[in-house]
Amino acid sequence: MIHTKKVNDVTVVTFDGISHFDSRNAYRIKAELKGMINERESLIVMNLNGVDFIDSAGFGTIISGLKSSKRYGGNLKLCNASSNVMDLIDLMHLGSVLEIHTDENKCVSSFSGN
Amino acid sequence: MFFIRSFCPSEQQLGGLHQWIDKLRVDEELISKLKLRLLLVEAFVNAYESGGESKENITIIIEQQIHEGHLNIMVTDNGRGFDIDGAFGNFEGHQLGKRFLIVAHPGVSLYAIPMSPNKLRFKLIGQPYDDQYLPERNRGILAMLNIATTVEYQYCPFSNNYLKISISKEQEKQKAIEKSFQNFGG
Helix, strand or coil, X not given: CEEEEEECCEEEEEECCCCXXXXXXXXXXXXXXXXXXXXXXXXXXXXXXXXXXXXXXXXXXXXXXXXXXXXXXXXXXXXXXXXXXXXXXXXXXXXXXCCEECCHHHHHHCXXXX | CEEEEEECCCHHHXXXXXXXHHHCCCXXXXXXXXXXXXXXXXXXXXXXXCCCCCCCCEEEEEEXXXXXXXXXXXXXXXXXXXXXXXXXXXXXXXXXXXXXXXXXXXXXXXXXXXXXXXXXXXXXXXXXXXXXXCXXXXXXXXXXXXXXXXXXXXXXXXXXEEEEEEXXXXXXXXXHHHHHHHHHCC
């Protein structure tokens, strides 16, 4: 399912073997994200490497994680989005809501600038 | 040209749906594979999530009219139907007319039962997203409205619910022109 690692204070989430982030896995991932945030300041990077399709349930999970982390002073950012995922973000009008970086290092280091 | 396929109403069938979409040969000028995938996945999930205990199949019919520049998608199910009394959030439903069930007992009676609440056409209102980003309910309809020319729903519980998604190349062009004028006008 998803894997996490810590880089300084940032939690990096990777999607191993998940090419479609949709209603088959979105609710489990949402629960895992909720556990990660757990009412404390959380800095999260979602590394979307290997993900080729996200439906509204997947985007709902990302937005829910973003809202929860911001509520406690944290943030959630994305990196390594494929061209299909970028097109879907555009289709869903979420480009202005989500912060997306080209690679994981840049995404992690962007938190230190906040 | 028509493409027709039935699926069992379950989450596991999404994999089969993706495989079917991979093989579909649709005119990329009418709709990209990515947009079609998003529309079909959202419509399918909508059908099985509103299907209740229904064990009946979900049938998807795609009608492609390349020369006319039209693509119609019908997704039918026999479940309890979409909760159209639920909060609509960022879109509204326009009632398109009552539907009646005609019950005839020859020589005894003939009467019509209104099939409420009948047919709805969804329309985005205001900004696509506000602070209620992608709520749990109805977000699939929001996703479809971002792509399709029209999205209609015929509510006929345990009989023949259907969602009809239409894409018209000409109307999409018109929408794009109107949008660019709106952006230009600030």
